[in-house]
Amino acid sequence: MSLRFQRLILILVTLIILGAAVLLILFNTKQNIVFFYTPTELIEKKISSEKKIRIGGYVKESSLKKLSLNQYEFKVTDNSNDLLVFYEGILPDLFREGQGTVIEGFIENYNSFTALKVYAKHDENYMPASIKKELEKSNQWKKNYK
Amino acid sequence: MFGFLINPSKFNKLADIILRPLVFITSIILIMGLFLVYVSPLDYQQGLTVKIMYIHVPSAWLALLTYSIMTFYSILCLAFKIPFGFIINKAVAPIGATFTLLCLVSGSLWGKPMWGTWWVWDARLTSVAIMFLIYVIIIFLSQTFENREVREKTIAIFILIGSINLPIIKFSVDWWNTLHQPASISKLSSPSIDVSMLQPLIVMTIAFSLVGLIIAILRIKAEIIIRKNH
Numbered sequence: 001m002s003l004r005f006q007r008l009i010l011i012l013v014t015l016i017i018l019g020a021a022v023l024l025i026l027f028n029t030k031q032n033i034v035f036f037y038t039p040t041e042l043i044e045k046k047i048s049s050e051k052k053i054r055i056g057g058y059v060k061e062s063s064l065k066k067l068s069l070n071q072y073e074f075k076v077t078d079n080s081n082d083l084l085v086f087y088e089g090i091l092p093d094l095f096r097e098g099q100g101t102v103i104e105g106f107i108e109n110y111n112s113f114t115a116l117k118v119y120a121k122h123d124e125n126y127m128p129a130s131i132k133k134e135l136e137k138s139n140q141w142k143k144n145y146k
Numbered sequence: 147m148f149g150f151l152i153n154p155s156k157f158n159k160l161a162d163i164i165l166r167p168l169v170f171i172t173s174i175i176l177i178m179g180l181f182l183v184y185v186s187p188l189d190y191q192q193g194l195t196v197k198i199m200y201i202h203v204p205s206a207w208l209a210l211l212t213y214s215i216m217t218f219y220s221i222l223c224l225a226f227k228i229p230f231g232f233i234i235n236k237a238v239a240p241i242g243a244t245f246t247l248l249c250l251v252s253g254s255l256w257g258k259p260m261w262g263t264w265w266v267w268d269a270r271l272t273s274v275a276i277m278f279l280i281y282v283i284i285i286f287l288s289q290t291f292e293n294r295e296v297r298e299k300t301i302a303i304f305i306l307i308g309s310i311n312l313p314i315i316k317f318s319v320d321w322w323n324t325l326h327q328p329a330s331i332s333k334l335s336s337p338s339i340d341v342s343m344l345q346p347l348i349v350m351t352i353a354f355s356l357v358g359l360i361i362a363i364l365r366i367k368a369e370i371i372i373r374k375n376h
Contacts, residue, residue, distance in 0.1 A: 008225035011306065019310045026314070027321075034323045035268035056323055092262030094191065102325055119261045124330040126196060126339040128187030 036102045039081040047107075055083060055113065056102040056121065064097050076101060076113075087115040094120035152228050154370045161363045168363075172356040179353040182346035189343075198256040200346055204354040205248040206274070210312060212242030212358070213277065216284075217309040220302040232298040233373065235305060236288050237365035241358055243281035250278060261325055269318035270326035273311060280308040294376070 026033060036056035037047065047053055060075035060082060067073055070089060074097075075082045085103055095101060100121035105114045150156040179200075189196035216235050223231030253271070254264045265271065284301055291297035319328045330339045339347070 004226045008221065011221055011225055015306060015309070018307065019313070022310050022314075030322065033269055035266065035325055036323050038323075092260070094260055095262070117263070119263055119266070119325055121325055122191065122260060122327055124327045124338050126192075126199070126330060126343050127190050128340055128342055129190045129193075130187060131340060132190035 038078040039076060039083040040078055042083065042107075043081055052104065052106060052116070054102055054104045055085075056100070057083070059095065059097050059099055059101050061097050076103060082111075084112045085115050086113070087118055089118070091118055092120040094122060152222070152230050154230055154233065157230070158367060158370060161367055165360070165363060168356065168360060172353065172360060175349060175356060176353040179346060179349040182349050186346045187340075187342050192260060195256060195259050196343070198252055199343075200350045202249060202252040202256060203347060204351040205245045205252065207351060208354050208358055209242055209245040209249055209274075209277065210315065211355075212238055212245060213281075213305075213309065213312060216242070216305050217312070220305040220309075224299070224302050224306075229298075232302065233366060233369045235284070235298075235301055237369045238362050239281060239284045239288070241361055241365070243278065243285060245354075245358065246274065246278040246281055250274060266325050268324040268326060269322040270315070270324050273315045273318050277308075277311050277315060280304075280311065284308075 036054035037045070038057055039055060042053075042055060055076055057076040057078040060077040063073075063075035063082075065073045067086075072087045072091065074085055074087075076085055077083075085105075086108075087103070087105075095118060100123065102119040102121055103113065103115040104117040104119075106116075108114050150160045183197055183200045186197065186200075188194055216238060219231035219234045222228045223235075253274075257266075258264050284305060287301045287304060288297065291300065318324060319326055331344075
């Protein structure tokens with residue numbers, strides 16, 4: 001085997017080992033890397049209420065209530081568990097029922113949450129508004145596009 | 147046939163032939179792309195802001211592509227002692243850094259109206275920010291070390307170490323919960339983006355690639371001259 005191929009193999013092996021090491025670190029510190037927990041994970045992992053945490057999911061259909069000018073109450077769901085959320089502030093434009101969302105704040109008591117920040121999360125589907133109308137006309141509009 | 151990829155004089159010869167037609171073709175495709183973006187439909191939920199995608203996504207792809215090219219050439223020049231790789235690394239690093247910055251800034255401008263925040267430390271955004279820092283370090287490294295051989299080898303090794311970040315960026319949205327949405331196009335299934343929006347995106351990506359290529363050719367030619375005079 002020539003010297004240059006020995007060097008090539010040495011470089012590739014080094015990269016693979018280094019990459020594996022980084023991946024091991026990343027996957028073992030997953031707790032710190034995930035941006036949010038789902039409501040189900042919140043119940044399963046019994047995360048303490050002291051720390052500020054983020055919860056992600058969908059805004060439950062017909063759960064958004066306007067309490068006053070800038071106070072809102074809504075439920076965040078992952079289709080198996082719900083979390084009641086209170087928020088005071090301005091909601092993002094994209095925020096509405098059925099839309100994905102990430103909220104940041106504190107757990108008040110079991111199953112209720114005070115949000116300090118609310119982010120809207122959108123999915124990877126892009127579609128012209130005109131096509132949505134046509135799909136709705138022919139009843140082929142899928143709810144899960146939201 | 148592909149000698150121009152590793153041989154400076156062959157590269158120079160080919161570059162002199164294709165540069166003018168390339169500039170001509172690029173300007174046509176860029177104008178066409180911008181026109182397609184202008185007439186492209188509004189998104190059903192994002193409205194007008196979806197047009198930021200036509201800047202954001204091509205620059206993100208090209209930032210990753212530029213780094214992949216640098217990784218490829220770093221392996222070539224370290225393992226096979228091809229000095230042309232060092233020239234490429236020095237020439238294209240600022241181009242990749244610019245694309246990364248463009249991606250971060252356009253993403254931030256897109257994030258404020260859609261997500262409700264300029265910036266969050268989720269896995270995708272953080273890993274791209276790290277790539278920007280890696281690019282900046284590569285550029286700074288080329289200003290250090292008096293000894294050219296030491297400098298160029300150091301940069302190549304650093305590029306290889308930084309390349310571990312590439313798969314992390316790519317798969318960050320699948321491995322971890324992120325605010326950033328998953329990829330629309332890299333799926334094996336049909337893309338989750340409508341054809342009328344996919345077309346301008348592809349044309350803009352080609353236009354961005356060609357603009358990057360033109361700047362790269364000019365920078366590589368300049369770098370070859372600098373090396374000759376030393």
